[in-house]
Amino acid sequence: MFDSGLGGLTVAHAIMRQLPSESLVYFGDTARVPYGPKSPDTVRRYSQEIATFLIEQGVKAIVIACNTATAHALPMLRQSLEVPVIGVVEPGARAAVRASRSGRIGVIATAGTIKSSAYVRAIEAESPDARITARACPLLVPLVEEGWIDHDATRAIAREYLAPFMHDEVDTLVLGCTHYPLLKSLIAEIVGPAVRLIDSAEETAADTRRMLTDQSLHAASSEAGRYRFIASDDQAQFLALGQRFFGDTIERVELRTFG
Amino acid sequence: MFDSGLGGLTVAHAIMRQLPSESLVYFGDTARVPYGPKSPDTVRRYSQEIATFLIEQGVKAIVIACNTATAHALPMLRQSLEVPVIGVVEPGARAAVRASRSGRIGVIATAGTIKSSAYVRAIEAESPDARITARACPLLVPLVEEGWIDHDATRAIAREYLAPFMHDEVDTLVLGCTHYPLLKSLIAEIVGPAVRLIDSAEETAADTRRMLTDQSLHAASSEAGRYRFIASDDQAQFLALGQRFFGDTIERVELRTFG
Secondary structure, three states: OEEOOOOOHHHHHHHHHHOOOOOEEEEEOOOOOOOOOOOHHHHHHHHHHHHHHHHHOOOOOEEEOOHHHHHHHHHHHHHHOOOOEEOOHHHHHHHHHHHOOOOEEEEEEOHHHHHHOHHHHHHHHHOOOOEEEEEEOOOHHHHHHOOOOOOHHHHHHHHHHHHHHHHOOOOEEEEOOOOHHHHHHHHHHHHOOOOEEEEHHHHHHHHHHHHHHHOOOOOOOOOOOOEEEEEOOOHHHHHHHHHHHHHHHOOOOEEOOOO | OEEOOOOOHHHHHHHHHHOOOOOEEEEEOOOOOOOOOOOHHHHHHHHHHHHHHHHHOOOOOEEEOOHHHHHHHHHHHHHHOOOOEEOOHHHHHHHHHHHOOOOEEEEEEOHHHHHHOHHHHHHHHHOOOOEEEEEEOOOHHHHHHOOOOOOHHHHHHHHHHHHHHHHOOOOEEEEOOOOHHHHHHHHHHHHOOOOEEEEHHHHHHHHHHHHHHHOOOOOOOOOOOOEEEEEOOOHHHHHHHHHHHHHHHOOOOEEOOOO
């Protein structure tokens, strides 16, 4: 699995819980984070480099645990790689359509994900009548990467980003960036209990389980999964923030640089 | 000259005004921005790649128009390159010491610049008795790169970052990141008229002029400088934000990728 940084660990955690026998290699591209404001070509180039590296590590499937990379690079990686590739956009869209009663669905994501229209297409593919409000929230990733997850400034910025969704009376809001689940309680406080928050981590893990079953790729259930964490920059910072958010699942971080 | 992104254009502008006959090649590493949270090794690697590229363009000197890159990479580049290399830290420190009456000097900068202690060393070299308060303000770069330069959230975040400087009664505050001059009026509003704000752009341009004179590298005064702008990602976004901040000095942007 890979992400631009730490956010994808939310997906890693769901996979560890749902698939305890599977081993994971997690790559966080912390030397080039964030992906959200960057162009599709640049994100595709980074994704291809990382996928090639993961294949060299002997992985049997790849999970793109980053919405921006999924939005820009999923079709390309599915075409260029011989292993199955799972993204986070389709699972999130499917969960949102299932959760919504009114069909008014909101999507918050990075600038790149929103511009790609990947969520709008994926939601409309499941439910052509859905009324979708989508908005980029570019500052939420830097706020999470700073660890400001319960801070007045974060609250003020989130309140401004979320106002249009209240106006459009969405009943379901997709957290369309793997960093956003770390802000879930702050977002819930702003939008109130009537709005369901969709975090694609659990749904992506479920998709991964189905894919492994369909392709007979499951690890033996007697095995216990082993985990490697690799970052492209400063292992110490990845370790500190990763442990803060996810506890001591992360014991050590390897370094692998590109370019 | 180079910077992690757009911020260094504040230095480019000062050089254009003070040295109108000199031609500039400006490189903004927008595919890997920001540098502030990244490790010294990574920032040195990026700086070396860019400097090598600039040398290939035939430059006669290099200005590191980025505080984080200056803090981490200036000594290395001075050693490895045969052309003169100017950074932004020493000029800013010198201007601060000259401006301060009380000797209480504040420095705001990225996490990387603060951790490096580059400003503290440079200020103490000029004035060993200076009392220095230094603090990282990591969210200001993303706020500027989003264009939120006069926004309540930016004001709230800046107010929190700046509180220790008010407490320590600094009379001079170094804007130790080339993005921060774009927030100058907002910062001035918070710290009040008694605090002098030091923007190293003008001082760096003056240093560049002196260096060109000392080394007899000046362009003929009959010439008019020509300007190239190069980014490592999405030229359109660089052009749009660059023109918003600096007008139509920037007519077109070239693309050069690394890695």
